[in-house]
Amino acid sequence: MSVQNQFKVPRRRVFNSLIAVGLASVALLSTNGHAATNTESKLDRTIVNPWDWREYMGLVQGNEVKNVSSIFFVGGQASVDEYAATVHPGDMGKQIAHAFDKLEIVLGEAGYELSDVVRLTYYTTDIAKFRKEFGPTLERLKAKNCNPSAALIGVAELANPDLMFELEATAVK
Structure with a gap:
């Protein structure tokens, strides 16, 4: 029996275990200490973008968000099983x-969508490859009205040696 099959557990349990050991972290904060829904307030969101090149890069320099009822932090989304x-x-x-598929799953589990994301941080082991391959994802973000401020960070290695990309996100309602 393979080690993988020997330790097979339900998906949700594995996901919760990964959170517990710090491989993925998700936190939900609410202004009143309780989970809040989008019906409790309407966001006042202003994109701050003093330079025109943002369209080419698919990001904004800043998002000012007012009347936020909750903030959702998503960490450690990478291409892992x-x-x-x-x-x-x-x-x-x-x-x-x-x-990004995994990000959408985590967001959906908490009642968020890509359009609620105001901040993305990308970590990559190869910035040149990232730039070459990011086009389809950029189109995906645009199609889902996701206009986050973002940072691209080159790193020597990620959690697994053969990972090339990981992201973190912040969403608001």
């Missing part, structure tokens, strides 16, 4: 797409 093993090793484009 339920056992934290890398999916799509060596393929930057597929790793980026898979990490």
